[in-house]
Amino acid sequence: MTKESILDAELDELRRLLERVDISEGDLIPLMQEAINNWTPDDLNNDVGEVVTVGDGIATVKGLKEVKYGEILLFARGVRGMVQELKPGIAGCILFGDDRKITSGSLVKRTKKTAAMPVGENFLGRVVNALGAPIDGYGKIEAESFRRIESPAPTIIERQPVNKPMETGLLAIDSMFPIGRGQRELIIGDRQTGKTAIALDTIVNQKGKDVICIYVAIGQKASSVAQLTENLKKRGALKYTIIVAATAADSAPLQYLAPYSGTALGEYFMRKGNDVLIVYDDLSKHAIAYRTLSLMLERSPGREAYPGDVFYLHSRLLERSAHLSDAEGGGSMTALPIVETQAGDVSAYIPTNVISITDGQIFLESSLFFSGQRPAVNVGISVSRVGGDAQTKAMKKASGGMKLSLAVHREMEVFTQFSSDLDESTKAQLQFGQGLMRMLRQRQYHPYSQTEQVILLTAAMHHVMQPVAIDKIDEFCKGLLEYAPEAMPEVIAEIESTGKLSDEHQQKIITEAKKFRDKMFPSEG
Numbered sequence: 054m055t056k057e058s059i060l061d062a063e064l065d066e067l068r069r070l071l072e073r074v075d076i077s078e079g080d081l082i083p084l085m086q087e088a089i090n091n092w093t094p095d096d097l098n099n100d101v102g103e104v105v106t107v108g109d110g111i112a113t114v115k116g117l118k119e120v121k122y123g124e125i126l127l128f129a130r131g132v133r134g135m136v137q138e139l140k141p142g143i144a145g146c147i148l149f150g151d152d153r154k155i156t157s158g159s160l161v162k163r164t165k166k167t168a169a170m171p172v173g174e175n176f177l178g179r180v181v182n183a184l185g186a187p188i189d190g191y192g193k194i195e196a197e198s199f200r201r202i203e204s205p206a207p208t209i210i211e212r213q214p215v216n217k218p219m220e221t222g223l224l225a226i227d228s229m230f231p232i233g234r235g236q237r238e239l240i241i242g243d244r245q246t247g248k249t250a251i252a253l254d255t256i257v258n259q260k261g262k263d264v265i266c267i268y269v270a271i272g273q274k275a276s277s278v279a280q281l282t283e284n285l286k287k288r289g290a291l292k293y294t295i296i297v298a299a300t301a302a303d304s305a306p307l308q309y310l311a312p313y314s315g316t317a318l319g320e321y322f323m324r325k326g327n328d329v330l331i332v333y334d335d336l337s338k339h340a341i342a343y344r345t346l347s348l349m350l351e352r353s354p355g356r357e358a359y360p361g362d363v364f365y366l367h368s369r370l371l372e373r374s375a376h377l378s379d380a381e382g383g384g385s386m387t388a389l390p391i392v393e394t395q396a397g398d399v400s401a402y403i404p405t406n407v408i409s410i411t412d413g414q415i416f417l418e419s420s421l422f423f424s425g426q427r428p429a430v431n432v433g434i435s436v437s438r439v440g441g442d443a444q445t446k447a448m449k450k451a452s453g454g455m456k457l458s459l460a461v462h463r464e465m466e467v468f469t470q471f472s473s474d475l476d477e478s479t480k481a482q483l484q485f486g487q488g489l490m491r492m493l494r495q496r497q498y499h500p501y502s503q504t505e506q507v508i509l510l511t512a513a514m515h516h517v518m519q520p521v522a523i524d525k526i527d528e529f530c531k532g533l534l535e536y537a538p539e540a541m542p543e544v545i546a547e548i549e550s551t552g553k554l555s556d557e558h559q560q561k562i563i564t565e566a567k568k569f570r571d572k573m574f575p576s577e578g
């Protein structure tokens with residue numbers, strides 16, 4: 054058959070068709086013209102796509118042409134997901150529900166919205182998951198509004214310097230590494246060195262101080278979270294606390310999301326003018342969850358197999374803590390991120406990243422912890438970069454010279470370790486340092502008030518404690534604090550109301566402490 058004969062056959066076929074519908078060939082032209090004039094581009098449906106692969110809390114979808122990074126997608130059977138990876142023709146997303154409910158080939162719909170967290174006063178005292186749903190069994194939480202889980206940090210104009218103290222109630226921290234409201238102070242140390250304990254003590258110490266606390270648990274055992282909730286409740290601290298938990302049993306996407314959800318809750322209160330304290334326990338596990346989902350999204354691994362943007366993962370989180378300017382309501386959000394190290398190695402990837410983001414770190418050491426020095430703060434390498442401005446005058450005056458004395462003590466301890474015959478002044482110096490270290494020991498859930506700290510520090514730094522035997526220091530501190538209210542009420546009143554300590558009052562503390570010592574510990578005196 055030639056080309057012409059095929060064309061003729063086609064035309065014949067067309068004529069036959071036209072006869073059947075009773076239209077002549079001449080009428081066809083205007084009909085075609087009309088069709089062309091009225092033609093509009095087809096409304097291609099780009100809002101519904103199809104799942105390509107699914108598994109391990111991750112799904113890849115195709116057919117969503119204009120889908121955006123961070124957008125929430127709706128899958129079959131109510132499962133939601135968030136777009137985390139955009140490749141040509143394919144979007145990778147993390148799932149917030151049971152991934153067994155969807156299969157490859159099932160439909161997925163765009164929502165054109167980004168993830169949001171329900172927020173409101175009713176969340177206080179509750180335990181919620183990374184999506185804001187209650188998991189404590191006390192029923193539904195009535196939210197006031199929603200806040201975006203990812204939102205930009207306050208701008209420079211919106212901020213003011215850190216100038217109010219956020220007291221931890223721990224002598225070792227408040228005296229030497231003071232934390233200010235709006236600061237980010239890292240708590241770093243090996244496993245089982247009392248990291249969580251410091252954060253919990255700080256939460257318990259906020260009782261009656263009008264601070265909202267948020268504790269974000271990432272990748273912990275559900276039983277630990279339950280125990281911690283119970284502990285806070287027992288000490289009356291749950292009333293002003295919200296616990297956001299993504300436990301080890303939750304999927305990597307939920308663990309990844311939890312700190313941002315907690316921060317969204319914190320921002321709600323901060324923007325209302327409240328002071329907020331947020332604890333992220335811990336960011337090492339957060340980074341690991343992020344690594345897991347990044348590898349499953351087929352992003353290329355970098356150092357320690359973390360993806361390239363793991364610094365941004367934590368910087369964009371911690372930058373949201375701030376002290377807002379008075380024009381913005383003057384609220385603040387103080388962050389206490391926790392990072393776990395392996396064998397004290399602070400130069401690993403995640404520790405160095407978070408150290409460089411935060412405004413200081415409290416370094417906890419296993420050897421100190423096991424020798425009974427708890428909280429096990431390593432005074433040598435812990436720092437607080439902005440909190441000094443937040444310390445009250447009384448505290449500054451009382452704790453002056455403390456860090457230096459302890460540094461001298463550490464050095465001397467090393468030198469004198471092996472020598473037996475020490476001169477009197479060296480011995481005295483050593484004993485002074487040991488006494489200070491002993492004073493810094495503090496039981497869990499026994500915070501000191503600011504005034505108590507000032508009294509103890511003043512007595513210690515003026516060598517009142519020096520003659521007291523090391524194993525009696527505890528008793529001395531306890532006794533002195535019980536004795537103080539009746540011995541020097543005017544001093545306590547002044548510190549509490551003005552935050553200042555006059556020379557005269559300082560002298561009063563010293564004389565009273567001496568009097569107390571001579572009465573209670575006569576042989577040593």
Ligand code: ATP
Pocket residue numbers: 243244245246247248249250251393427428495496497
């Ligand atoms: P993990 O690595 O498991 O998270 P962690 O570093 O958070 O551990 P914690 O759980 O806070 O450590 O503390 C470990 C143990 O030490 C707990 O049993 C806790 O009660 C105890 N502990 C912590 N601080 C003190 C303290 N100041 N005095 C007495 N015991 C303490």
Ligand code: MG
Pocket residue numbers: 248249250334
């Ligand atoms: Mg812990």
